[in-house]
Amino acid sequence: MLNIVIFGAPGSGKGTQSEMIVEKYGINHISTGDVLRAEIKNGTELGKTAKGYIDQGQLIPDELMIDILASTLDSFKDRKGVIFDGFPRTIAQADALKAMLAERNEEVSIMLDLDVPEEELMTRLIKRGIEAGRADDNEETIKKRLLVYHSQTAPLIDWYKQDGKYQHIKGYGVLAEIFADVCKAIDKVK
Numbered sequence: 542m543l544n545i546v547i548f549g550a551p552g553s554g555k556g557t558q559s560e561m562i563v564e565k566y567g568i569n570h571i572s573t574g575d576v577l578r579a580e581i582k583n584g585t586e587l588g589k590t591a592k593g594y595i596d597q598g599q600l601i602p603d604e605l606m607i608d609i610l611a612s613t614l615d616s617f618k619d620r621k622g623v624i625f626d627g628f629p630r631t632i633a634q635a636d637a638l639k640a641m642l643a644e645r646n647e648e649v650s651i652m653l654d655l656d657v658p659e660e661e662l663m664t665r666l667i668k669r670g671i672e673a674g675r676a677d678d679n680e681e682t683i684k685k686r687l688l689v690y691h692s693q694t695a696p697l698i699d700w701y702k703q704d705g706k707y708q709h710i711k712g713y714g715v716l717a718e719i720f721a722d723v724c725k726a727i728d729k730v731k
């Protein structure tokens with residue numbers, strides 16, 4: 542079972558790399574951001590709750606997020622593995638993921654940390670806001686999300702180092718080169 546955590550600040554390219562990984566390795570993909578945006582689009586109760594947090598650049602509460610993750614994971618039949626994109630984002634979520642996988646006699650194979658300089662993140666997200674119209678990709682909300690990333694999410698770097706799963710990836714430059722580094726790291730643990 543190949544279980545990959547793709548990690549990085551907002552705009553670091555988690556979604557882009559995930560799509561390429563899914564294509565090459567044939568594993569399932571969970572993007573918590575995509576799940577929440579679909580709920581918002583469908584106007585569900587969950588969507589209404591999520592929108593309040595996302596528009597403020599804040600994280601959705603852990604308990605809610607962990608429930609969503611567990612039910613998405615169980616919806617996959619005969620899976621070869623999963624790429625976790627946008628989860629975990631807090632220490633509590635990382636603890637929950639570890640427990641959830643352990644219950645199924647599995648573990649995280651590798652955590653890939655897409656490292657991108659902050660100015661580049663800003664540029665990418667502002668561009669995405671204009672092109673894709675994502676409501677949280679405006680300068681004010683982006684700044685809040687980066688603060689949330691540094692305070693609540695970046696501590697996971699040390700968490701995964703201690704867990705022996707951490708792999709740094711240079712996340713800017715030529716897209717194909719980033720993906721080549723990603724594949725090299727995955728092939729070592731596959």
Ligand code: ATP
Pocket residue numbers: 549550551552553554555556573574575577594595598599600601602606626627628629630634677686
């Ligand atoms: P990227 O551009 O690298 O895909 P991102 O941070 O721009 O990353 P998403 O992962 O799509 O975007 O997340 C968008 C928003 O959804 C977050 O700002 C947050 O409010 C909410 N969210 C997504 N995943 C989680 C999570 N695991 N825990 C709490 N909130 C989450």
Ligand code: MG
Pocket residue numbers: 555556572574627
């Ligand atoms: Mg994404």
